[in-house]
Amino acid sequence: MNSEQLKKQVAEAALAYINDFDMIIGIGTGSTVNHLIDLLPQVKNRIEAVVSSSEESTKRLQALGFKVKELNQTGDLSLYIDGADEADAHNRLTKGGGGALTREKIIAAASQQFVCIIDESKQVDVLGKYPLPIEVLPMARSYVARQTVKLGGQPIYRDGFVTDNGNQIIDIHNLKILDPVELENKINQIPGVVTNGLFAQRKADVILVANHDGEVVKQ
Numbered sequence: 777m778n779s780e781q782l783k784k785q786v787a788e789a790a791l792a793y794i795n796d797f798d799m800i801i802g803i804g805t806g807s808t809v810n811h812l813i814d815l816l817p818q819v820k821n822r823i824e825a826v827v828s829s830s831e832e833s834t835k836r837l838q839a840l841g842f843k844v845k846e847l848n849q850t851g852d853l854s855l856y857i858d859g860a861d862e863a864d865a866h867n868r869l870t871k872g873g874g875g876a877l878t879r880e881k882i883i884a885a886a887s888q889q890f891v892c893i894i895d896e897s898k899q900v901d902v903l904g905k906y907p908l909p910i911e912v913l914p915m916a917r918s919y920v921a922r923q924t925v926k927l928g929g930q931p932i933y934r935d936g937f938v939t940d941n942g943n944q945i946i947d948i949h950n951l952k953i954l955d956p957v958e959l960e961n962k963i964n965q966i967p968g969v970v971t972n973g974l975f976a977q978r979k980a981d982v983i984l985v986a987n988h989d990g991e992v993v994k995q
């Protein structure tokens with residue numbers, strides 16, 4: 777199976793979590809989630825509305841006729857489904873490859889169950905192989921970048937990219953993240969940081985992993 781087929785397969789498996797009526801569910805961002813969105817019409821009768829983590833997902837959802845609500849209108853959600861860039865064996869993740877990390881982190885925090893959907897290429901022993909994104913207020917970009925060098929990283933500005941919140945992203949390369957909770961906290965304390973892509977404090981409750989044997993394994 778190629779990578780798109782694996783993404784589609786794991787997205788299909790996630791539909792089983794949409795198992796109640798009149799659900800308001802959180803939906804993430806990215807190519808794996810795009811497969812999920814395309815499959816959502818199969819369970820449309822169970823979905824009252826959706827809270828979306830990005831303008832990109834919102835457009836796709838609305839084009840399929842789903843009602844997209846603001847999190848401020850809904851209160852906490854029972855379910856959030858999203859992809860990840862990396863996942864370790866403890867369900868800690870790095871996210872934000874698509875730049876939607878801040879809204880993703882808010883929705884994950886506000887959801888009772890966070891189901892993460894990945895293919896096996898995203899599984900790692902130690903997080904940090906994939907560059908760790910940090911959303912920063914524009915005026916703080918260089919300052920935050922210098923602080924991440926002190927943490928052992930190599931910051932690269934995601935040139936030309938503006939988040940849905942009007943901010944910028946720096947991607948931190950070559951981090952070996954041995955204590956994800958500690959690093960998540962440390963980066964959050966740098967003035968000017970809006971969010972970092974470590975999902976270690978609020979990690980996934982369930983990870984569905986599509987593997988090359990054609991199976992979806994629950995972690």
Ligand code: 5RP
Nearest residue numbers: 806807808859872873874876
């Ligand atoms: C977007 C994300 C995505 O979940 C992550 O980048 C994985 O994307 P894909 O499914 O395209 O590999 O965090 O901000």
